[in-house]
Amino acid sequence: MKKILILGAGTAGTIMANKLRKELPREEWKITIVDQEKVHYYQPGFLFIPFGYYKKADVTKPKQSFIPPGVDIYFRKIEQVIPGENKVRLDNGEVLLYDILIIATGTRVSPEETPGLKGELWHKNIFDFYTIEGAQALANFFKTWEGGDLVIDIADDPIKCPVAPLEFAFYADAFFTERGMRNKVNIFYVTPQSGAFTKPRSSKLLGNMLEDKNIKMVNDFVLSEVDNKRKVITDYSGREVHFDCLVSIPLHIGDPGLNDSGLVDEFGFVRADKYTLQSVDFENIFVIGDASNLPTSKAGSVAHFQSEILLENLICYIEGRPFTAKYDGHSNCYIETGYGKAALIDFNYDTEPLPGFFPFPGIGPFSLLKESRINHYGKLIFRWMYWHILLKGKEMPIDTNMTMAGKKTD
């Protein structure tokens, strides 16, 4: 019996477990998945927690219920990957063997790496919302906050869901306006990017929206340290921004369990071929989702698109054929803009986000690079689709590779 081992039962790992079990005969392939946590978090929902729109119960479900019959799950921490020996060691000393390894351990925030970030003000005036704990602590803080400088700061790229900090800024504007205290809150959006977003057109649109909402942007700011006494953040060139409440998106790293595997770059992301998702070091190792060093967004939609590609290529690999599927960098994100509206962007390695309609040219119902009410419902419905369709590896009504249909290029 041959063995496929999947590391991580988050978005990507869970989708792969479901797809592979459907595809591979049980009498030939044993599929095992490992995760250290029993709870599956719907991470996009973390955005809504600080503002009290969602509670923890709205974003959690047991991991077990998304793992299909015929897949063994271990709730253990992965301690070491030894590619030369096709072995993975768990925290109880148990060793799992594999013929094919799929790494889907995602990324995590690492506030420890920035001096002062996890200092005395951590979870008092300094928060993150990329973890459930951070999002809940911030929700509590906002309940009684009387205003001041609200600074949303991205420490450095890469981060997962690169639009989430912007959405947070838009939501904060709407939230404090609705509470009648917007005039007491100065919102700053501090980013290592030279604009509101990486690519020119979306950057312009989103930059204009920040301006309209009176959110001040500070650009090219790569976080160096945090001074808890003076409540300032400093960048590597010595520029400072004062905060009363700091909402930090800390540095992101890969899982430390991969560190001495020889598979990862300096940040702990698995070096992989950007088209095939195969490790550049070992041919029987593949990576999917946030755990890779691919130059595309770290997002759930990406994990979904990659799963189709990876499935096809794994079959090729198993049958000893050349790879036939090629990942184009496709990513697709709703951007909540507050007041019940959202924008939507769709792009890949070569094409920046463009205006138009999605997924049906001329019809939509979603409009690209433009705010609309229906886009917002798209985002809300997405949570349902995530639990019921996406994780289970079922067909989603979106093409795997990006299409130019419906997009305006001029």
Add this chain to the structure above:
Amino acid sequence: MAQKVYAGVTVDVNEEGYFTNPSQWTREIAAEIAKEEGIDLTEQHYQVIEWLRKRYESGEALSIRSINKSGIVDVKTFYQLFPGAPLKKATKIAGIPKPASCV
């Protein structure tokens, strides 16, 4: 995809002016891109650029904080050489993709 002419050579660039084919790069081309960015390249600039290119080719991540590992410059000097947004400018001049970009 767009094209640009530097030092008499046509190169492929993306919509932000970053090379899509790093092998088209030469030292002369670098000097011209640098001029557009208002920088006159010195030998130290070139050393940093070559280090970035090597690191990129080996699949290693690029970031401002890892520049200390170059053994060529520290972060402060890096900012002096490529003022404002050192990593974005240096990678553009080095003819490699924008690093760790969030798209």
